[in-house]
Amino acid sequence: MDIESVPGRSVSSAFHRALLLIYLVSALAVVPVIYFLTKDELFAQANKELKLLVDVVSSARAIVKDKTRPYFLAKGEFFAPVVSSTVMAKELATQFHTLQPSYLIRMVSDNPLNVENLPEGLEKDVLETLRQGNNDKGVIQAGTIRDRNYLISAVPTKVHDDCLMCHGDPTAAPSDITAKYGTTTGFGWKTGTTIGATIVGVPIADLNAAVLKRSGIVIGIITVLFAGVLIVLNRVVQGNIIKPILHITEAAKAVSLGRSNEPLVSDRDDEIGALTRAFELMRRSITIATGQIARLNKTRTDR
Numbered sequence: 214m215d216i217e218s219v220p221g222r223s224v225s226s227a228f229h230r231a232l233l234l235i236y237l238v239s240a241l242a243v244v245p246v247i248y249f250l251t252k253d254e255l256f257a258q259a260n261k262e263l264k265l266l267v268d269v270v271s272s273a274r275a276i277v278k279d280k281t282r283p284y285f286l287a288k289g290e291f292f293a294p295v296v297s298s299t300v301m302a303k304e305l306a307t308q309f310h311t312l313q314p315s316y317l318i319r320m321v322s323d324n325p326l327n328v329e330n331l332p333e334g335l336e337k338d339v340l341e342t343l344r345q346g347n348n349d350k351g352v353i354q355a356g357t358i359r360d361r362n363y364l365i366s367a368v369p370t371k372v373h374d375d376c377l378m379c380h381g382d383p384t385a386a387p388s389d390i391t392a393k394y395g396t397t398t399g400f401g402w403k404t405g406t407t408i409g410a411t412i413v414g415v416p417i418a419d420l421n422a423a424v425l426k427r428s429g430i431v432i433g434i435i436t437v438l439f440a441g442v443l444i445v446l447n448r449v450v451q452g453n454i455i456k457p458i459l460h461i462t463e464a465a466k467a468v469s470l471g472r473s474n475e476p477l478v479s480d481r482d483d484e485i486g487a488l489t490r491a492f493e494l495m496r497r498s499i500t501i502a503t504g505q506i507a508r509l510n511k512t513r514t515d516r
């Protein structure tokens with residue numbers, strides 16, 4: 214029997230529309246979910262590295278405070294890296310920067326001996342925050358320094374009496390310090406004030422780029438999966454629903470035209486099988502009925 218499809222809406226296009234809708238919803242839902250997961254992950258990673266770096270810097274400071282400073286001061290030696298923990302931290306920062314240029318370790322002050330240590334951009338804001346909030350524990354915040362994204366941890370640098378031998382009166386400061394840095398800035402610090410900050414920063418990977426890349430991969434996988442589902446579903450719908458229905462439609466047309474001698478059989482035990490058998494019963498009844506009518510007509514005309 215020649216099977217022709219029914220014009221207009223078909224069962225499979227309803228399936229296609231439903232599937233397309235699910236596909237679009239899942240593809241759209243992927244982006245915000247990935248955004249939040251990636252953001253969390255990048256910040257957790259940056260936080261971990263930050264803690265590590267802060268601990269490295271405070272270890273270097275502790276060595277000066279507990280070991281080298283008492284030893285050298287007792288001998289009347291003022292060599293800054295072994296007497297000032299800040300200078301040691303600065304030395305560490307300089308060495309570290311040559312190995313890991315994307316990380317940041319800065320000892321800043323707005324009244325510095327070394328003008329390299331003047332705070333810039335975000336560093337200025339952070340110093341201001343530390344002063345205003347009287348924030349002894351320090352702050353952690355994300356921001357940009359020299360066009361790079363960082364998660365930074367900043368702790369205030371407080372002036373102690375010890376610091377004044379180099380940062381107090383310039384005339385009393387060690388001569389190699391005044392020779393190197395001059396006498397105009399970096400002096401006149403007051404005990405107890407927040408003169409600067411130690412700022413440690415770790416790079417935060419570009420969030421948008423990471424989100425874009427991950428979303429692309431996940432949407433790609435979803436697309437392949439849905440394409441596979443679509444192909445399988447098409448085959449199942451075509452073979453199990455559409456073809457048998459078109460077959461029964463053709464048979465019904467044949468019955469209506471009086472050409473009903475082809476029996477419809479189905480060994481399926483589902484709804485389509487039941488429909489086919491019910492249709493076959495109907496076809497037989499109609500065949501019998503039309504046969505009887507024909508015989509009746511014949512006997513009537515024979516008379």
Ligand code: HEC
Nearest residue numbers: 293296297299320322325326327330370371376379399409
């Ligand atoms: C033995 C001398 C000496 C002592 C004591 C000393 N510093 Fe310094 N400090 C220096 C020198 C030298 C520099 C400049 C380092 C550089 O070239 O970056 C400096 C730099 C700094 C800076 C960076 C800003 C700047 O001035 O360039 C801070 C902040 C700082 N010291 C804080 C302290 C604090 C706080 C103390 C006391 C706890 C202290 N220093 C004690 C010598 C000293």
